[in-house]
Amino acid sequence: MSLQRLVVQNLRNLTSVDIQPSSDVNLIYGQNGSGKTSILEAIHVLSLGRSFRGPKIKALINERQPDMTVFGRVADVSGEIPLGVSRSRDGDSAFKAHGQLVSSLAELAALLPLQVINSDAFLLLEGSPSVRRQFLDWLVFHVEPSFFAAWKASQRCLKQRNSILRRDRIEGSELHVWERELIAISEQISQMRAKAFAAFSEVFHQLIDEFVMADGLTLSLYRGWDKDKAYPEVLVDTFERDSRLGYTGAGIHRADIRIRIKGHAAADVLSRGQQKLLVCAMKITQGVVFAKLTGRQCIYMVDDLPAELDEHHRQLLVDWLDRLNTQVFVTGVEQAALLAPWLNKPERDIKLFHVEHGKIIGQE
Ligand SMILES: Nc1ncnc2c1ncn2[C@@H]1O[C@H](COP(=O)(O)OP(=O)(O)O)[C@@H](O)[C@H]1O
Ligand SMILES: [Mg+2]
Structure with a gap:
C-alpha cells in the first residue's frame, strides 16, 4: 500500500x-x-x-x-x-x-x-497507560473488523454506568442492564486485544533479540482488572468504591501493556538511546504483524x-x-x-x- x-x-x-x-x-x-x-x-x-x-x-x-x-x-x-x-x-x-x-x-x-515515529513516540514508555492502550488498539482496530463498533458500545455503557453511579439513589435494575452489556462487550474486547497482543509479542521478541538490552525484557498485557477474577465479580467488589467516586474504576478502559526489565519499568532502567530503540522496535513490530494478519x-x-x-x-x-x-x-x-x-x-x-x-x- x-x-x-x-x-x-x-x-x-x-x-x-x-x-x-x-x-x-x-x-x-x-x-x-x-x-x-x-x-x-x-x-x-x-x-x-x-x-x-x-x-x-x-x-x-x-x-x-x-x-x-x-x-x-x-x-x-x-x-x-x-x-x-x-x-x-x-x-x-x-x-x-x-x-x-x-x-x-x-x-x-x-x-x-500509518505508523509515526517522532519525539512523542517515547511516551509509549513514559506516558500513561492510555498511550499504550491506543497503541495496542491500533492493531486490534486494523485486524478485527468488529472492534470499532464494540469499542464504541463499551464507551456508551461505561458512560451510562458512571452517570447512574453519580445519582443520589441508584436504581439497581437500570444499573444491571448496562452492566450486563458492559460485561459482554468487555469480554469480547479483551479477547480481541489478547489475540492481537499474542501476535505482537511473538514478532516483537524475534525482533529485539537482535540487540543486547533485550536481556530480561518482558511485555505483558493487563486487561484492566485483577487477572484472577472475572469481570462481573470485579464490578460487584468495586461497586461501593465506584459509587463513592462516581466512575468505574476497573475495566477494559484501564488496559495497559506493561513493559518491564527484570521486574522494573523499562523507562526507569534503559538509557535514553535504548528507550528510543525499544520504541522503534515496537512500532516496527506493529507493521510486521499488521502485514502478517491483513496482507496489507x-x-x-x-x-x-x-x-x-x-x-x-x-x-x-x-x-x-x-x-x-x-x-x-x-x-x-x-x-x-x-x-x-x-x-x-x-x-x-x-x-x-x-x-x-x-x-x-x-x-x-
Ligand atoms: N497556522 C500556521 N500558519 C502558517 N504557518 C505556520 C502555522 N503553524 C506553523 N507555521 C509555520 O510553519 C513552519 C513549518 O513548520 P514545520 O513543518 O514544523 O517545520 P520543520 O519540520 O521543517 O522544522 C514553521 O516555520 C511554523 O512557524
Ligand atoms: Mg519538524
Whole structure:
C-alpha cells in the first residue's frame, strides 16, 4: 500500500504542495521551520482527520486562510483510492473517500494505516497507560473488523454506568442492564486485544533479540482488572468504591501493556538511546504483524530521524524499515545524514524532496 500523490493546501506554512511520492523511500529535507513536519502532518490528516501534534485543528490551518484541504491517492490491493479532507476555521469539515463523503473517521483510518515515529513516540514508555492502550488498539482496530463498533458500545455503557453511579439513589435494575452489556462487550474486547497482543509479542521478541538490552525484557498485557477474577465479580467488589467516586474504576478502559526489565519499568532502567530503540522496535513490530494478519502494508513516517538516534541506531531502524519493504517518509535537516543509512540499499527507489519556506524547491 502506498500514497501515490499528495496535494496540500493551506496546512501550516504549506500553501500549495503537490507531490508524487515514491512507493518506496521518501526523504524530506530542509532547514528548521521549512515545513518538513507539516508534510507528515498532511499525511496524518488524510488518515485521521487531525494532526499528530494534538487535536487543535485551528493551529493546523494556515494563519492567513479560512480553511485547509489535503487530497491523496492511495494505491492498495483493491486499486486506487482517492481520499480528501477539508477543515475550516469555523468548524466545518468534510472527509471523502472514493469521491463520497464518509460519515466516520474510522473509515478513513482503515484506508490509510500509518505508523509515526517522532519525539512523542517515547511516551509509549513514559506516558500513561492510555498511550499504550491506543497503541495496542491500533492493531486490534486494523485486524478485527468488529472492534470499532464494540469499542464504541463499551464507551456508551461505561458512560451510562458512571452517570447512574453519580445519582443520589441508584436504581439497581437500570444499573444491571448496562452492566450486563458492559460485561459482554468487555469480554469480547479483551479477547480481541489478547489475540492481537499474542501476535505482537511473538514478532516483537524475534525482533529485539537482535540487540543486547533485550536481556530480561518482558511485555505483558493487563486487561484492566485483577487477572484472577472475572469481570462481573470485579464490578460487584468495586461497586461501593465506584459509587463513592462516581466512575468505574476497573475495566477494559484501564488496559495497559506493561513493559518491564527484570521486574522494573523499562523507562526507569534503559538509557535514553535504548528507550528510543525499544520504541522503534515496537512500532516496527506493529507493521510486521499488521502485514502478517491483513496482507496489507502500513505507511511509516519518521520525523527528524538523525536528531532522534545516533548513527548506529539510525542504521538499525533503517534496516528494519527496509525489511518491512513498505512506503516510508523520513525527514531531516541534512540531506547527507538522511541519505547515508539507505546508501547500502540500491534496490530501493529513493526520492528526495527539498523543502524551503513551505514549498518543494527540488525533487530527485
Ligand atoms: N497556522 C500556521 N500558519 C502558517 N504557518 C505556520 C502555522 N503553524 C506553523 N507555521 C509555520 O510553519 C513552519 C513549518 O513548520 P514545520 O513543518 O514544523 O517545520 P520543520 O519540520 O521543517 O522544522 C514553521 O516555520 C511554523 O512557524
Ligand atoms: Mg519538524
